Amino acid sequence: MCEGSGSQKDIYLPELATIRKKQKFTRLEMYYHVELDSEKELGHKAGQFVEVSIAGIGEAPISISSSPTQTGFELVVRNAGSVTNAIHNLDTGAKIGIRGPFGKGYPVDELKGKNIVFICGGLGLAPQRSFINYVLDNRDQYDDVEILLGTKCFEDRFYVDEITKWAQRSDVNFVETLDVGCDQWKGNVGVVTTIIPKVKTDLSKAHVLVCGPPIMYKFVLMSLAEAKVPKENIFVNLERRMKCGVGKCGHCQMNNQYVCQSGPVYRFSELGHVPEAI
Amino acid sequence: METVFISQLKALLDAVAQQMVVFTPTEVGDSFTYARYTHDGEVKAVLNPVRTCSPAKEFLFPMREIAAVFPEAISPEEVQPFAVFGLKDCDLKSIQILDRVFYEEEFHDPFYISRREKMFLISSDCYDPKDTCCCTLFEGRVFPLKGFDLNVSKIKDGYLVEAGSTEGKMFLHRNERLFADAPSAARAERDRNRQQAQQQLEQINARYKLDRKVEEIVLESQDSPVFDQVATGCVECQSCTRICPTCHCFYLFDTQRENAFGKMKVWDSCVRQDFARVAGGENPRKILGDRTKHRLMHKFVYFLERYGIHMCVGCGRCVDSCAGEMDFRDVLVRLNRELVNIKGRS
Numbered sequence: 001m002c003e004g005s006g007s008q009k010d011i012y013l014p015e016l017a018t019i020r021k022k023q024k025f026t027r028l029e030m031y032y033h034v035e036l037d038s039e040k041e042l043g044h045k046a047g048q049f050v051e052v053s054i055a056g057i058g059e060a061p062i063s064i065s066s067s068p069t070q071t072g073f074e075l076v077v078r079n080a081g082s083v084t085n086a087i088h089n090l091d092t093g094a095k096i097g098i099r100g101p102f103g104k105g106y107p108v109d110e111l112k113g114k115n116i117v118f119i120c121g122g123l124g125l126a127p128q129r130s131f132i133n134y135v136l137d138n139r140d141q142y143d144d145v146e147i148l149l150g151t152k153c154f155e156d157r158f159y160v161d162e163i164t165k166w167a168q169r170s171d172v173n174f175v176e177t178l179d180v181g182c183d184q185w186k187g188n189v190g191v192v193t194t195i196i197p198k199v200k201t202d203l204s205k206a207h208v209l210v211c212g213p214p215i216m217y218k219f220v221l222m223s224l225a226e227a228k229v230p231k232e233n234i235f236v237n238l239e240r241r242m243k244c245g246v247g248k249c250g251h252c253q254m255n256n257q258y259v260c261q262s263g264p265v266y267r268f269s270e271l272g273h274v275p276e277a278i
Numbered sequence: 279m280e281t282v283f284i285s286q287l288k289a290l291l292d293a294v295a296q297q298m299v300v301f302t303p304t305e306v307g308d309s310f311t312y313a314r315y316t317h318d319g320e321v322k323a324v325l326n327p328v329r330t331c332s333p334a335k336e337f338l339f340p341m342r343e344i345a346a347v348f349p350e351a352i353s354p355e356e357v358q359p360f361a362v363f364g365l366k367d368c369d370l371k372s373i374q375i376l377d378r379v380f381y382e383e384e385f386h387d388p389f390y391i392s393r394r395e396k397m398f399l400i401s402s403d404c405y406d407p408k409d410t411c412c413c414t415l416f417e418g419r420v421f422p423l424k425g426f427d428l429n430v431s432k433i434k435d436g437y438l439v440e441a442g443s444t445e446g447k448m449f450l451h452r453n454e455r456l457f458a459d460a461p462s463a464a465r466a467e468r469d470r471n472r473q474q475a476q477q478q479l480e481q482i483n484a485r486y487k488l489d490r491k492v493e494e495i496v497l498e499s500q501d502s503p504v505f506d507q508v509a510t511g512c513v514e515c516q517s518c519t520r521i522c523p524t525c526h527c528f529y530l531f532d533t534q535r536e537n538a539f540g541k542m543k544v545w546d547s548c549v550r551q552d553f554a555r556v557a558g559g560e561n562p563r564k565i566l567g568d569r570t571k572h573r574l575m576h577k578f579v580y581f582l583e584r585y586g587i588h589m590c591v592g593c594g595r596c597v598d599s600c601a602g603e604m605d606f607r608d609v610l611v612r613l614n615r616e617l618v619n620i621k622g623r624s
Contacts, residue, residue, distance in 0.1 A: 213558070246385040
C-alpha cells in the first residue's frame with residue numbers, strides 16, 4: 001500500500017469558460033475573447049498556453065495571445081483539425097473548457113532593462129503578442145523594443161488595428177513584411193529574414209524572441225548567428241503536440257524535455273542537447 | 279523484517295481474499311496472466327515461476343479509463359482495496375517508476391493515486407527465469423528487497439512469507455494462526471534458491487554484457503545507423519510499448535453520454551507514426567528509426583535524466599511480444615560494439 005497523496009485535484013478536468021467575443025481574423029484564423037465562469041482571472045504568464053476543450057469532441061493546445069495585464073484572455077485559433085474546426089463553429093456565449101495555463105512562458109523579469117527584438121512569423125504573432133503587450137503596458141521597464149513581423153500575404157494579416165498602432169508608436173520600431181506582395185500593400189516584400197537588417201539596436205547585445213513556423217527558425221537562427229547574437233540571448237517558442245499539459249502523456253516530448261512543462265519558450269543555448277528541437 | 283512459514287498458498291490467498299479482492303496469476307499456454315482469485319478453486323492459487331505476461335500497470339493505469347467527467351465531476355476515491363499476488367521484483371520496480379510520474383510535484387494523477395493507495399502488493403521470488411528475462415543487466419534481482427507488502431518464497435515444504443510494510447506486518451499479526459515460525463533451515467533454503475535462480479539468469483544474459491553504462495552507450499549512439507537498421511524489422515504493432523510495465527504514454531480523448539462529457543485516458547505508443555504530429559502537419563519523428571531510437575532513449579537516458587532512475591526493469595516482455603523479433607538486448611550489444619569499434623579506430 002502507499003502512503004499519503006496530498007492534493008486530489010483532477011488535473012484532467014477542464015474549467016468552464018465562456019466566449020465573450022469572436023471575430024474572424026483571416027480565412028483560417030479566428031479571434032476569441034474568453035472569460036472563466038468562476039470570474040477568476042486565468043493568472044497566466046506571457047507565453048503560456050491553455051488546453052481548450054469542446055465537450056464531447058476534443059481538446060487542443062492554444063497559445064494565449066493576450067497580456068496578463070488585461071482582463072479575460074484572448075486566443076487566436078487556426079482551423080487545422082477537428083477540434084479547432086469545432087471551435088470555429090462556436091458563437092459568442094458558447095461554453096468551452098479550459099485547462100491551464102501550462103508551460104513556462106517568456107523570461108519576463110530577466111528581460112527588464114534590456115533591448116528586445118521580437119521576430120514573428122505568421123501565427124507566431126499570437127503567442128508573441130502576449131509578451132509584446134506586456135512590454136508595452138510596462139514600457140518604462142524595458143529598453144529599446146523592436147518588432148519584426150512577417151506574414152505570407154495581405155489577407156493573412158491579423159490584429160491589424162493593433163499592429164497599425166504599434167507602427168505609429170515612437171517608442172517601438174515596428175517593421176512588417178509580406179512574403180508575397182499585392183496591390184493593396186505598399187510595404188516591404190520578402191521573408192522575415194529580409195527585414196532583420198532594419199533592426200536599429202545592436203543585435204549582438206539585444207535579446208531576440210522568435211516565434212513562427214518550423215522553417216522560419218532555421219533561417220532566422222542563421223541570420224542571428226551572422227549578426228553575432230549570443231545563443232543565451234535568443235528565445236524560441238516551439239510548437240509540439242501538448243496533449244495532457246502536465247508532463248505525463250508523452251506527446252510533446254522532444255528528447256528529455258516535456259515541452260508542456262519546460263517550454264514552449266526555450267533559451268536557444270539550452271537546446272544544444274535537444275537535437276529534436278529545431 | 280518479519281518472516282513466517284505457511285504450508286499452503288491457498289490458505290494465504292484465502293485470508294487475503296477475506297479482506298479484499300485478490301488478483302492472482304493464472305496459466306495461459308506457457309505464460310501467466312492475472313485473474314480474480316476465487317476460494318472455490320475455479321482460479322487456483324499458483325505461484326508463477328516467473329513474471330506474468332501482462333504488466334502490473336494494468337491495475338494502476340488501465341488501458342482505458344475515465345480521467346474527467348463534467349459538468350458534474352466524479353470523485354476518484356471510490357476504489358476498493360485490492361491485492362495483486364505474484365508480482366516479481368521487476369514488477370515492483372515498474373510500479374516505483376510509475377509512482378515517480380504520477381505522483382510528480384504539483385501534477386498528481388488522482389486516478390492512479392486512488393488505485394495505488396488501495397493496492398496490496400504480494401510479490402514472490404522468481405525460481406525459473408525465462409530466456410527473455412534480463413533484470414540482472416539492470417541491477418535487478420530474482421527476488422525483491424523492498425516495495426512489497428508481502429513477499430512469498432517457495433521452499434520444498436511450503437512457503438516463506440515476509441512482511442515488507444506496516445500493512446504487511448499487520449496482516450501477518452491479524453492472521454497469525456495461519457503461520458508458523460520460519461526455521462533457519464528454511465531461510466537458508468530460500469537463500470540457496472535465490473542464489474541459484476540469480477546465477478541462472480546471469481548465465482542467460484552473459485552474452486549481453488555491456489562494456490559501459492547502458493545510458494552512456496545509448497546516448498553516445500545518438501547518430502548511429504543501427505536504429506534505422508533494426509527498425510526495418512519493426513511492423514509498428516506497438517506491442518512493445520503496450521506490454522511494457524513502465525511505458526505510460528497516453529492519449530486523452532473526449533466522449534459524451536447524454537448530458538455528461540468525459541475525458542478518457544487511453545494507452546498510446548510513441549512507436550505510432552502520428553504520435554508527435556502537430557496540427558499543422560509537422561512531425562518531429564516521422565521516421566520509424568527515430569521512433570525506435572526515442573523509445574530506447576526514453577528508457578535508458580531521458581527518464582534517468584528527469585527522475586534519476588532507469589525506465590527499463592529488464593522484464594523482457596517487449597522481447598517476448600515483438601512481432602518483428604527485435605531484442606533490445608541485441609540492439610544494445612550492437613551499439614556497444616559499434617562504439618568500441620569507433621574508439622578502436624580513433
